[in-house]
Amino acid sequence: MKKQLPVLVILITGLLILTACNKGSNKDDPGKLNLYFTHLADGSTLEFDTLKYLNAAGNPYLVSEIQYFISDVTVYRDDGTAFLLDSGEDIHYVDTDLPDTWNYALPDDIEPGTYDSISFTFGINEEKNKSQLFVNPPESNMFWPELLNGGYHYMKLNGKWKSAGDTIRPFNFHMGIGQVYDTLTGVITDFVQNYFRVSLPASGFTIEPGKTVSFEVRMDVQQWFENPHVYDLNYWGGKMMQNQAALQTAKENGHNVFSVQKLLLE
Amino acid sequence: MSNDKRQKPVHPLLPPLAGGFILLAGLMLLFTTCQKHGPVDNVPAPTPYRIEIPYGFPTKLNIPVDNPMTVEGIELGRYLFYDGRLSGRTHPDSLMTCASCHRQERSFEAGVDHPDFPGGFPHGITGKPTHHVMLPMINLVWNQNGYGWSGFLYPDNPSEYFRNIEDFVRLAVEAPDEISGDTTRTRDLIQSIPGYPELFKKAFGSDKVTFRNIEKAIAQFVRTLISANSKFDKYMRGEVQLNQSELNGYVLFTTEEGADCFHCHGGFGNPLFTTHLFYNNGKDTVFTDPMDRFQVTGDPADHGAYKVTTLRNIELQGPYMHDGRFATLEEVIDLYSHNLKQSPYVSPLMHHVNDGGIQLTAGEKQDLLSFIKTLRDDDFLTNPAFAKPQSFPDEK
Numbered sequence: 001m002k003k004q005l006p007v008l009v010i011l012i013t014g015l016l017i018l019t020a021c022n023k024g025s026n027k028d029d030p031g032k033l034n035l036y037f038t039h040l041a042d043g044s045t046l047e048f049d050t051l052k053y054l055n056a057a058g059n060p061y062l063v064s065e066i067q068y069f070i071s072d073v074t075v076y077r078d079d080g081t082a083f084l085l086d087s088g089e090d091i092h093y094v095d096t097d098l099p100d101t102w103n104y105a106l107p108d109d110i111e112p113g114t115y116d117s118i119s120f121t122f123g124i125n126e127e128k129n130k131s132q133l134f135v136n137p138p139e140s141n142m143f144w145p146e147l148l149n150g151g152y153h154y155m156k157l158n159g160k161w162k163s164a165g166d167t168i169r170p171f172n173f174h175m176g177i178g179q180v181y182d183t184l185t186g187v188i189t190d191f192v193q194n195y196f197r198v199s200l201p202a203s204g205f206t207i208e209p210g211k212t213v214s215f216e217v218r219m220d221v222q223q224w225f226e227n228p229h230v231y232d233l234n235y236w237g238g239k240m241m242q243n244q245a246a247l248q249t250a251k252e253n254g255h256n257v258f259s260v261q262k263l264l265l266e
Numbered sequence: 267m268s269n270d271k272r273q274k275p276v277h278p279l280l281p282p283l284a285g286g287f288i289l290l291a292g293l294m295l296l297f298t299t300c301q302k303h304g305p306v307d308n309v310p311a312p313t314p315y316r317i318e319i320p321y322g323f324p325t326k327l328n329i330p331v332d333n334p335m336t337v338e339g340i341e342l343g344r345y346l347f348y349d350g351r352l353s354g355r356t357h358p359d360s361l362m363t364c365a366s367c368h369r370q371e372r373s374f375e376a377g378v379d380h381p382d383f384p385g386g387f388p389h390g391i392t393g394k395p396t397h398h399v400m401l402p403m404i405n406l407v408w409n410q411n412g413y414g415w416s417g418f419l420y421p422d423n424p425s426e427y428f429r430n431i432e433d434f435v436r437l438a439v440e441a442p443d444e445i446s447g448d449t450t451r452t453r454d455l456i457q458s459i460p461g462y463p464e465l466f467k468k469a470f471g472s473d474k475v476t477f478r479n480i481e482k483a484i485a486q487f488v489r490t491l492i493s494a495n496s497k498f499d500k501y502m503r504g505e506v507q508l509n510q511s512e513l514n515g516y517v518l519f520t521t522e523e524g525a526d527c528f529h530c531h532g533g534f535g536n537p538l539f540t541t542h543l544f545y546n547n548g549k550d551t552v553f554t555d556p557m558d559r560f561q562v563t564g565d566p567a568d569h570g571a572y573k574v575t576t577l578r579n580i581e582l583q584g585p586y587m588h589d590g591r592f593a594t595l596e597e598v599i600d601l602y603s604h605n606l607k608q609s610p611y612v613s614p615l616m617h618h619v620n621d622g623g624i625q626l627t628a629g630e631k632q633d634l635l636s637f638i639k640t641l642r643d644d645d646f647l648t649n650p651a652f653a654k655p656q657s658f659p660d661e662k
Contacts, residue, residue, distance in 0.1 A: 064567065064613075134535075135323065135325055136324040136326045137411075137536070137541065137542070141541045141543075143532075143534065143535020144535070145520035145521060147521060150535070158613075159614055167620060170613070170619060172614060172615065174522070239523070241522040241523075242521065242522055242523045
């Protein structure tokens, strides 16, 4: 440390000069929004591959990984004006195995002022959810089969549960575009867009000129199985991609899965 | 003020940083002037080689920054890939190189019909068998998740000697169950063969052969081994139609209620036909292999987990699984259909495991096989750019 002192002094002096020359933020300088995704169960950080959770249906379960898209983040002024933040990365991939994906620094400029709330799309909307949108992994590994209308999974939540008879069974809680099947022929006659908007409760914030506001966005895994519908894995089984009733149930539960906590960071 | 002389200005009027800069510049100048083996004069820079991205393929390539692809590097790598003197030996019975096991006509695996390795189980020059059977050597330039069945070679490995295809070359040359050679002997032998030093000069700017440059050249060649013209690729591009059995198989392959292969093995949205991730696929209940994924990650969930292999040209790449337990694709399909085993480590993606498998009928198995065979790429198997050169540098 002693040897570094003269260099340190020069660096600090330089920084002071630079800071002194900075005229400071203009009152019209835009700010930024940053979202950091975390995953919880029972109010604590989710522990993976441990059969320690009990869902609302009474199914003991574990989670191995969660991979999902959120898109079209929108912020709302107190006068109801909406600002869609889609000038840059409008679709963000989160993967519990890949720390680089946990932070979503929105590149959009946000006018200084007070905002009431934040919302986003869980999954990808119909207009954007097209095959070959992502050619690089890990996003490309989320592709949804062409036969099921193509595009991408909204989410893969993979785990295991203890079913009746204490048998451990895998489940793939995979959300995406649903299908309508002809009951006689089994042929697909239509598709169902299952993406939905999530309005984050208590997500008001103030953007100060040139500043970034950061939120921790928390996914409570228990909520996928709980509210408003109790999702019983013994009833629905371990798969859902070709079961619109299961997808619809998951979709309706998804509105209460996320919450936010403002982070005291710049 | 420190007593350390390195902190003292070289001139009383200069601040410490400026003094340091001048000293550094001076040393650099001295180093450059005295260097005997710097960039060689009058050697044209090698010609950059650009990989054309096939339709639907990833645009991100796994090419180390210190080994950019060049036409000259690839040409040299092709010679070395096929030259048995890569072993560092010259006796005809002791020659061994990459191509001794990696045969183009078997999609750069040994294949079950290999004349020297019955059943497709390779062994080294000493007769010692390899710990695992071979992995497909196809489209590796798009692998971002580690090489080898356990993924033990990965780009951000703290050990710089276990990161990429380049390191596989060294490991293959040294391993007793492979070439069983010595990198110094290999380097010296290649240096002594007329024609090679000139090729190194063209590729790397110096006719002094180094083993690192041998690794780099072979890795460059391997990165050109791209398969993207199978019947399924043509179907993706709208050039051909699949027959009914193939289409039935495609439906099975890409549906959760069908065979559900696509989550690990790709499809239209992932034409690599692998995620390059690692899973325990439910073929065992006891896991004692010291070279599974667990040995890399230390994560108990990775016991018995191995690299998902690409299915491109898979019909030519038996035997199957890390230990080569299945000689035919029919046996593999039977595993996933009826013979899966439950264990605490089986991947959740194996959601049929409690039923023993996906319970395909005989007709469905045939359809699935028909589809998988659409991934055969004969252009890849016969591409002259991947083949053994007509002659080696000293034979010209």
